[in-house]
Amino acid sequence: MNVVVVGYGPTAHRLVETLAAKGFTGSITVIGEEPRPAYDRVALTSYLSGTGAEALTYPVPGGIATRLADRVTAVDREGRTVTTRSGHVQPYDVLVLATGSAPFVPPVPGAEGAFVYRTIEDLDAIRDASREAEAGVVVGGGLLGLEAADALRGLGLATHVVEMAGRLMPRQVDEGGGAVLRKHVEGLGITVHTGVGLDRLEDGRVLLADGTAIEAGVVVFSAGVRPRDELARQAGLEVGARGGVAVDEGMRTSDPSIYAVGECALAGGVVYGLVAPCNAMAEVAADRILGGRAVFAGADQSAKLKLLGVDVASFGELSGALDVTYMDPVSGVYKKLFVSDDARTLLGGICVGDATPYATLRPLVGRELPAAPGDLLFAGTSVTVELPDDAPVCTCNNVTRGQVRAAVAEHGCTDVAAVKKCTRAGTTCGSCVPALASILASEGVVQSKALCEHFDHSRPELFDIARVRGISTFSRLIAEHGRGRGCDICKPVVASILASLNNGHVLEGERAALQDTNDHFLANIQKNGTYSVVPRIPGGEITPEKLIVIGEVARDFGLYTKITGGQRIDLFGARVEQLPDIWKRLVEAGFESGHAYGKALRTVKSCVGSAWCRYGVQDSVGMAIALEMRYRGLRSPHKLKSAVSGCARECAEARSKDFGIIATETGWNLYVGGNGGFTPRHADLLANDLSDEELVRAIDRFLMFYIRTADRLQRTSAWVESIGLDYLREVILRDSLGICADLDAAMARHVATYFDEWRATLDDPEKLRRFVSFVNAPGIPDPSIVFETERGQIKPVLVEVGRS
C-alpha cells in the first residue's frame, strides 16, 4: 500500500511514527511545505530563547520518503494522484490530509505589514524586525497571544496586547479569573487593552477602534486560526460550514481513501486547536490504515499557559450547575471548580495564579469528587487525590495512571526521566510531570537525596546547614549532621562547600585531608601518578615574555607541553616534589594557579574581538579577562567553563560553556547551561543586550545560586534543566526569592578575599613539607615513574596492571 501524507506538522509526524512503530510495510511519502521535517510547534517560543531548529525538529522515522519545501496544489481523486507546486505528481492508494491551520489575519487596512506566530520562519522575521523596534503589539489576548506577548517582551520590546473580548484568555477563564490574570500580566510590564478592536495599521503605528494610537514597530496577529481545508474544498470533499475537513469517527473524509487528521479536521463537529487531540486523531487514522477499528471520540480541551511565569489553566467544562470559587486578590490567586447539581461530579475548573489543581484534578473530570469542592480548592495541595487507574495523567499522549504505575512496578522505572521514556507521558507539554513525580512517590519509590552513607542530606542541604549554622569544619559537620568519618564522596563535597563559604586556603588544617588528590597537590594527577600544571592565562591572552617562561620551565623540568582546549598550556609529567619548584618559577614570572585541578572556574576563552577583528563588535578579550579575574578560584559543585565571543559568528564557542557571552551591537547576550563533554548541550539565552555591569551582576548571581543549590557533580546544564530557565530568570533577574542581595554579597566576598593558592603554599613551609615522593627519603624521586620519548617529548611508560 502506498500512503501519501500532505503536510508535515506534529500530527503528520505522529501518524508516520505510529505507522512505522506498528510495522506498516507499505511505502509512505510525506509532502510538507515548510523547509524542514515536523518540529515541536508547542515549544516554538523556546526558539527565541536559543533552542536551535535542529533541537526542535523530530527525527524522520526510517524508511519514510519526504518531500520538503513543496506544497500540494491539487488532488486528483479519480486518478489517485496529488500534484505539487513544483510540478511533481505523486500517486497514492491512501491519502492523509494533515495540513493544520493558518493564523487568521483580520481584514484591517495595513495588515499586510504585520507578522503571524506559527513557524520558525515567522519567528526569524519577528526577531529581525525587533532589532530596529522599541515597542510591539500583539493582536489577540488568548493563550497564544499571551505567549507571543511574552516572547516580544523577551526580545526587549515594550509590549501591548489588544483583545477584542472584555478579558484576556476569554475561552479559558471567566470574568473573575480574567481580572486576576490581567493583574499578573500587567505586573510583568505588559500593557493590556481589552474590549477594543483594531481600526487600522499604519507604518509604525497601531490605531484602535476607540481612537487610541500605539507607536509600535512590530505587530503580531494572534487572533485565532483557520483550518487549512483549501485542498479538500477544491477536491470536492465535504467541509464544515465554518471550515474544517469533515471526518467520521475513523478520521475518514467523504472519500473513503482520504483521511484528514489534526487541526485541519472537523471531527464530531469540532475543530481542535491543541496538540493532544491531534495526536489522538493521528493514532486513530494509523490504526485504520493498518486495518484496525479505532475511533476518535472527542477529546479534552484542557489548556495551560506555558510562559509569563503566571499559572493559568483550565480543564473540562467551563460551566455547570454549581460552581465554587476561591479568590485571593492579594496573592493573585483565583480558582473555580464546576460541579454537577448534586455537587458530587467534577465537570471542570479554572485556575489563575496557582495551577496545582490542574495537575491533580484534571484527571478526575467526569468522576466523583474525592472531597468537598471547597476543601479541594482551599486546601490546595494538602488534600491527596488518589486517582483511579484508568484516569488519564498525560492527555497529550493519552497515558493513564495505570500505565504509569505499570512503568514503575513492571518496567522498574525509578525516576521521572525513566517514566517519560517508557510511557511517553510528560514528553509533550510537560504539565503532568508533577503528577508523574507524585505517582512515583505513591508507588513507594523514594528518591533518595542522601549524599552517601555518611550524610542523609543532599549537597544543597549541607550547604545551607553549613551556611546557616556557621559550620566551618568537616569534623563538626559530620559529628552533628552525619555519621562515621566520611569518604571520597562526601569529603570533597564538604571541602568545596567550605571553600565556597569561607574562602580560606584549601590545604589549611583539617581541610587538607578532605581534598581529592588534585586539590591536595594543586595539580592534575595523570595515569602514571605524575601531575600536570596549568598556569592561568586569562582570556587566552599572553605576552611573548610569558610564553618564553612557560617554554623554559617545561624545558628545564623536562615536561610534556600541550595546548589545551581552554586556550592555555598544560605542562605534564611533574613529580610531586617538583611541583613547588615549578610554581616558584611561574609565580616569579607573574603567573598564578589556573585551578585546572579544582571543581572551580577553569577558563574564560575569547575570540580576538573588536580590537583586531574586522567583524568584532565588542572587546571580547577584555571582557573575558575581566570575568576570569573576577571568578578565578571560585569553588563550585563541578568545574565551570566560560567563553566570550566578540560577535554573532561565535568563534569562542561560548554556547558550549556553563556561561557564555556573545557580543551584540549594543551589549552582551548571556547564555547559560551549555556543555561539551559526554552530553553536549547548547547554552540557553538567559538575558540579552546587557551592559557590562548588568552582565557581571547576572553572572555573579547565576554562579552563586548554582553553587548554593546544585547537587554534587551536577554541571550547570543539568542544573538549569532541573530548575527551568524561567524560574532561574525569576530568581536572579527579578529577585523573586529576595536573595539577590545575599548572592551579590557572597560574590563580593569571594572577589575581595581571593588569593593565589600556589603562592600561598610556597610561602608556608608547613604546607610545602607535603610535597615529597617519600616522607622518609625526601630527596629521592619515585623510581616507578619512567618515560619514553614520542615526537620529541616525554610520554609515560605504561605501567603493567596486575592485580594484588
Place this chain on the structure above:
Amino acid sequence: MTAVQGIAAGTRTWIPICPYTDLIPERGAAALVRGRQVAVFRTHDDRLFAVGNRDPFSGAHVMSRGIAGTRGEEPVVAAPMHKQTFSLITGVCLDDPTTALPTYPTRVTNGTVEVSVE
C-alpha cells in the same frame, strides 16, 4: 596509639619512617622501605596503618594520595585514580574482594612511626 600486627614484636626488623606528628590525620604519606613503596595512614582516632602504595587497578604508586575515611565501621582508603575503596585493616578491595593491597605492621616508638616489611 600503637598498633602491632603480624607475628610477635621483637622478632622482626622495624624501619623508622617519620615523626608520628608529621602525619596528617586521615591523609596518607608514602615511604620507601627497602625498595618497597608503602602508604602509611593515621586515622582520626589515632590508629596507624600501612598498606602497599601501588594501586592495583591503575598500576600507579598513588595509594597514599587517596582519601581516607570509613565504610561502616571499617577504616578505608579510596584509590585516587578511579576511587575503588580498600580496607586499611585487611587491604582487601571492598568493591572487588578478589583484589587486595599488601598490609604491613606498624608501631610508634618514641614518637617515631616504624614499619616492618619482611
